[in-house]
Amino acid sequence: MSSKSLTLRNISKKFGSVLALDNFNLEVGVGELVALLGPSGCGKTTALRVVAGLENQDSGKVLVGETDLSQTPAHKRNMGMVFQAYSLFPNLTVEENVTFGLQMRKVSKHLRKKKAEELLELVGLPTHSQRFTFQLSGGQQQRVALARALAFEPEILLLDEPLSALDAQVRVNLREEIRRLQLSLGTTTLFVTHDQEEAMAISDRVGVMSHGKLEQIDTPDTLYNKPATSFVASFVGTMNYIPAELKDGHVEIFGKKIPALKNANAAGAVFALIRPESISVNSDSRDHNAKVLTRLFMGPSSNIVCQTNDGTIIQSLMSSIETGDLHPGSTVKLEVLNKEVLVSNA
Amino acid sequence: MATAMKRRLDAPLIITLFVLSLFVFAPMISAFEYSVRTPLKGGYGWDQYTWALKEEEFLHYLLRSGWLAAVTVLITLLVLVPTLTWLHLSQSKVRPLIDGLALLPLVIPVVAFAVGAQISFPEVMQNTVFELPFLYFILALPYAYRSLDIGLNAIPLKTLTEAARSAGANWFWTINSIIIPVIRGAVMATVALTFALSLGEYTLTVLLHWDTFPTWITYVAQDNILGAIAISMMSLIIPFLILTGITLVIPERSAKGRK
Numbered sequence: 001m002s003s004k005s006l007t008l009r010n011i012s013k014k015f016g017s018v019l020a021l022d023n024f025n026l027e028v029g030v031g032e033l034v035a036l037l038g039p040s041g042c043g044k045t046t047a048l049r050v051v052a053g054l055e056n057q058d059s060g061k062v063l064v065g066e067t068d069l070s071q072t073p074a075h076k077r078n079m080g081m082v083f084q085a086y087s088l089f090p091n092l093t094v095e096e097n098v099t100f101g102l103q104m105r106k107v108s109k110h111l112r113k114k115k116a117e118e119l120l121e122l123v124g125l126p127t128h129s130q131r132f133t134f135q136l137s138g139g140q141q142q143r144v145a146l147a148r149a150l151a152f153e154p155e156i157l158l159l160d161e162p163l164s165a166l167d168a169q170v171r172v173n174l175r176e177e178i179r180r181l182q183l184s185l186g187t188t189t190l191f192v193t194h195d196q197e198e199a200m201a202i203s204d205r206v207g208v209m210s211h212g213k214l215e216q217i218d219t220p221d222t223l224y225n226k227p228a229t230s231f232v233a234s235f236v237g238t239m240n241y242i243p244a245e246l247k248d249g250h251v252e253i254f255g256k257k258i259p260a261l262k263n264a265n266a267a268g269a270v271f272a273l274i275r276p277e278s279i280s281v282n283s284d285s286r287d288h289n290a291k292v293l294t295r296l297f298m299g300p301s302s303n304i305v306c307q308t309n310d311g312t313i314i315q316s317l318m319s320s321i322e323t324g325d326l327h328p329g330s331t332v333k334l335e336v337l338n339k340e341v342l343v344s345n346a
Numbered sequence: 347m348a349t350a351m352k353r354r355l356d357a358p359l360i361i362t363l364f365v366l367s368l369f370v371f372a373p374m375i376s377a378f379e380y381s382v383r384t385p386l387k388g389g390y391g392w393d394q395y396t397w398a399l400k401e402e403e404f405l406h407y408l409l410r411s412g413w414l415a416a417v418t419v420l421i422t423l424l425v426l427v428p429t430l431t432w433l434h435l436s437q438s439k440v441r442p443l444i445d446g447l448a449l450l451p452l453v454i455p456v457v458a459f460a461v462g463a464q465i466s467f468p469e470v471m472q473n474t475v476f477e478l479p480f481l482y483f484i485l486a487l488p489y490a491y492r493s494l495d496i497g498l499n500a501i502p503l504k505t506l507t508e509a510a511r512s513a514g515a516n517w518f519w520t521i522n523s524i525i526i527p528v529i530r531g532a533v534m535a536t537v538a539l540t541f542a543l544s545l546g547e548y549t550l551t552v553l554l555h556w557d558t559f560p561t562w563i564t565y566v567a568q569d570n571i572l573g574a575i576a577i578s579m580m581s582l583i584i585p586f587l588i589l590t591g592i593t594l595v596i597p598e599r600s601a602k603g604r605k
Contacts, residue, residue: 054508074511085502087509091527104514148513158512 003188004065004155005030006051011060013046013212020046021057022212028156031186033179034217035199038209039235044192045160047209051190052158053077064155075104077156080149080187084161086141088133094120094144095129101152119147122181139170146178150185157182159191163198175202196236200224208232224275226261230344233273240279240314241271246343254289254308254333259340273342276317281306283325285333290314292330295323302326306334374582381575394576403562404577408584410475411559415544415585417479422490422540423533425483428517430491431525434498435507448491451484459484460553475556482544489539497532498525538589545585 006028013021020043028034036044049055051062053074061070069077080101088097096103098119099112107115120126123143133141142162149157159178163171179202182189193199199206200220207217208231216228227233244251251260251272258272281292281304289309296303302323304316314334326332384391398404433441451459463481464472471477506528510520526533548560559581567574 052508052512054512073516074508075514075516077512078514079512081509081512083505083509085505087502087505089506089509089524089528091524091530100510100515101513104519145509148509152514 002153002155003030003186005063006156006188006190007061007063008047008051009061009063011047011050011057011062013043013050013055013057019212021050021060024060024212024214026207026214026217028188028190030188032204033182033189033191033202035191035193035203035206036209037193037196037199037206037236040194042209043212044194044209046212048158048160048190048192051156052079052081078152078154079156079158080152080154081158081160082142082145082149082162084164086133086138086145086165088136088141088144088148090133092132093129094125094131094133094136097133097144098129098147098151100148105152115151116147119151120144122150123147123177137170138166139174142166142174143177146181150181150187154187157187157189159189159193161193164193164195171198178202200236206236208235210235227273227342230273233342233344238276238315238317240274240276241344242274242312242314243310244270244272244343246270251341251343253336253341256336258336258338260343261340270343270345272336273344274336274338276303276315278337279314279316280335280337281316281318281323281326282333282335283330287333288331290332290334292326292328292332294328295326306332308334374579377575378579381572381579383572385572394570394572395580397570398573398577398580407557407559407562408581410557411545412588414475414478414482414558415541417476418482418486418544419537419540421479421483422486422536426487426490426494426536427521427526427533430494430498431503431507431521434503445491445495449488452488456485456549457553460550463554477554478547478551478556478558479544481550481554482547483540485547485550486540486543489543490536493532493535493539494529497529497535500532501528534593537592541589542585545581 006026008024008026011021011024012019022043024043024047026034026036026047036047038044046055050057053062053069053072053076057070061068063069064077064079088094089100092100095113095116098116099107102112102115116129117126120129123146125140125143125147128136128140128144133144136144142165145162162178163174166174175198178191182202191199191203196206200223203220205217206220206223208215208223210231216223216232218226218228223232223236227236233239242253244253246260246267246269248267249260250257251270252258253272253274260270260272281290290306293305293307293313296305297320300320301317302320304318304323304326306314306316308314316334381394382390382392384393429444432438433444459481463477467477467480471480503525506524507520510524511517515523546560547558548564551558552561563574563577563581566577
């Protein structure tokens with residue numbers, strides 16, 4: 001596999017008056033899987049399409065390795081792509097679909113057949129080579145699309161929300177297969193999704209986009225635990241915004257003084273950003289500071305929504321075993337488990 | 347109950363189909379019956395058909411009209427498939443205008459067309475019979491355009507095109523190996539419509555002083571009306587057989603064909 005790094009340098013793209021990409025920069029290392037995550041219209045798909053050559057950037061460069069592909073037409077970029085919509089060619093069999101890219105590269109029939117067998121085996125469809133697309137389920141179609149994108153050994157693999165049209169269970173299975181294949185083949189991959197769980201689950205790094213720019217790009221752990229901006233904090237996972245006073249680099253929440261991670265030199269009214277799993281709800285304590293509004297049972301864990309005495313709504317995520325005795329109206333004591341907290345301006 | 351309802355629904359459908367079939371086939375059957383009459387001997391026979399087949403000009407004009415129609419089909423596909431693909435993909439603002447322009451040949455009188463062709467075509471073209479396919483193409487444009495437009499509307503053109511291009515296909519291969527096979531039904535309808543229209547075109551051909559199969563039939567009709575009808579019947583059957591042959595020879599690769 002001749003995988004290479006991918007660099008997007010100062011890419012800008014406008015659609016009419018809408019700025020889809022605003023001086024966008026991204027680096028994806030050799031063999032790395034980077035996900036672009038963001039709300040609808042943030043520019044993530046545009047970035048992917050610019051890389052693929054399906055959209056021309058107004059300015060900036062697309063580099064694969066050291067080669068500038070900014071002006072290279074899509075069919076000469078040697079990038080495999082899997083689309084959100086089912087994109088198999090209905091006039092071709094599964095095998096012909098998989099080998100389409102090889103046929104365009106004038107690879108011999110014998111080698112094409114061998115490659116198709118190899119790839120269909122890899123995606124778990126070894127007996128489907130002579131079938132037509134209408135004979136396949138949605139998940140199977142996307143597996144074939146993945147095999148087609150990988151067949152000609154692309155330098156870069158581009159995944160444009162390939163799982164969004166599939167059922168929940170198929171999505172989970174297929175995303176794991178994508179990761180397994182990507183790791184075993186070592187293909188540099190750019191993956192666009194609006195599903196943060198998907199992005200976190202299979203990516204080496206996740207880039208969160210907003211208004212055509214990268215807000216933060218980091219490992220899933222860092223992104224979740226140390227979001228660089230309040231947008232990232234609010235977009236990735238669920239976040240409680242608890243009003244607090246910042247003084248001497250500390251905030252006091254539910255009577256506990258905790259060091260603040262950012263703006264430690266600032267002072268005044270701020271919001272402390274705390275994940276639901278970092279808040280514990282204790283019904284045994286006599287020192288109550290909130291009451292339970294709802295308890296959402298989600299199997300292994302439960303989501304407890306409480307209202308503090310000053311009216312703030314707080315979400316807590318706890319093991320269902322620990323929260324069995326909590327009911328709407330129960331008075332409880334909330335505690336913060338963090339050793340340090342992020343703060344944002346009120 | 348479901349069967350009873352189906353029967354009730356089927357009755358109007360059957361009646362409509364019967365009336366329509368009568369409307370289409372009754373004149374043809376009558377013409378055929380007339381063409382096999384043998385007034386001198388009485389009764390019926392194939393005299394007019396054997397006479398027509400022995401006429402040297404029969405094959406000459408049939409082949410001429412055949413290849414003119416084939417060239418027209420080629421021009422139509424070469425011009426319309428890439429143009430319509432581009433119009434659909436680009437979501438161009440000029441598309442409604444082009445949709446309208448494609449209908450214009452329906453309202454422009456053929457006489458105006460012929461005069462226009464004489465004025466606007468380069469002289470080199472006017473002196474060869476090659477001017478006819480270009481004009482037939484324009485006459486067939488409203489039908490060919492609609493047929494291909496419907497075919498392209500029915501498929502996820504953007505996704506298929508992008509999938510083909512990202513897999514390494516240039517525009518020629520994308521259109522040739524993906525788009526045309528996927529809209530095969532619409533392409534075949536376009537071929538049939540254009541071929542039939544070109545083969546039977548009379549007014550424009552006469553106005554431009556060319557002789558083709560339909561003009562020869564008119565010439566024959568002046569002396570031998572039964573023979574002319576026999577030739578007309580054959581001109582109906584022969585293209586039908588050719589087009590059926592083409593449909594059968596080109597392998598059906600679409601998903602529906604394998605059901």
